[in-house]
Amino acid sequence: MQLHRGIIIELKPDEAKARAILPAMDGMETDWLPVAQHWTHRGATYQMPRMDQQVYVIYAADHAADGLILASLYSQKHPVPTPKEGLEADSYFISTADGTKLHIKPGYVYISTPGDIEAEAKGTITASAAGAIHAETKSSLTAKAASSATVEAGSQATIKAPQITLDAPQVTITGALKVANDAVISGKSFLGHRHGGVMSGTSTTAVPV
Numbered sequence: 001m002q003l004h005r006g007i008i009i010e011l012k013p014d015e016a017k018a019r020a021i022l023p024a025m026d027g028m029e030t031d032w033l034p035v036a037q038h039w040t041h042r043g044a045t046y047q048m049p050r051m052d053q054q055v056y057v058i059y060a061a062d063h064a065a066d067g068l069i070l071a072s073l074y075s076q077k078h079p080v081p082t083p084k085e086g087l088e089a090d091s092y093f094i095s096t097a098d099g100t101k102l103h104i105k106p107g108y109v110y111i112s113t114p115g116d117i118e119a120e121a122k123g124t125i126t127a128s129a130a131g132a133i134h135a136e137t138k139s140s141l142t143a144k145a146a147s148s149a150t151v152e153a154g155s156q157a158t159i160k161a162p163q164i165t166l167d168a169p170q171v172t173i174t175g176a177l178k179v180a181n182d183a184v185i186s187g188k189s190f191l192g193h194r195h196g197g198v199m200s201g202t203s204t205t206a207v208p209v
């Protein structure tokens with residue numbers, strides 16, 4: 001068994017293989033070697049070293065025998081990551097060069113990316129929280145259902161916008177309707193409309209028949 005320190009010089013991501021240069025072996029370059037993975041059965045984990053990353057390469061006997069690229073070690077140049085929420089012994093943490101991060105530790109899951117997050121399910125997606133759920137976007141917000149949709153609040157519900165359109169052939173309001181300003185019905189102002197066939201005067205009309 002021989003263990004060498006190497007530097008990754010080439011990657012074959014779709015085969016989970018890499019080549020490394022071994023500085024202590026007169027700069028010998030390895031063949032394509034498999035990169036050790038944690039899970040390869042009943043699901044899989046996948047993790048490749050980065051270009052120029054320091055790794056450890058193990059050979060069964062001599063250099064002609066099967067080799068394997070083992071995990072890397074942190075170094076002064078590439079120290080242990082320091083996520084803002086801190087690392088614990090139970091932490092599982094991944095980050096990529098663009099700042100995408102996934103951190104799982106007891107009682108805590110953190111996902112962050114400068115790009116997109118996609119969640120896809122053939123079944124149901126349920127998000128529930130004992131506390132508040134807060135969804136905020138600097139762009140638009142769309143919720144679309146192929147069948148029915150319900151928004152329900154235990155106390156008061158408010159929809160606030162400079163303009164609101166209820167786009168439906170029929171709208172039913174089961175309670176009383178209060179309108180603070182005028183209402184226009186089929187083009188006629190409720191407050192400003194006039195009746196024909198009556199003389200103007202001080203009397204008021206009877207209630208509608």
Ligand SMILES: [Fe+2]
Pocket residue numbers: 193195
């Ligand atoms: Fe009227």
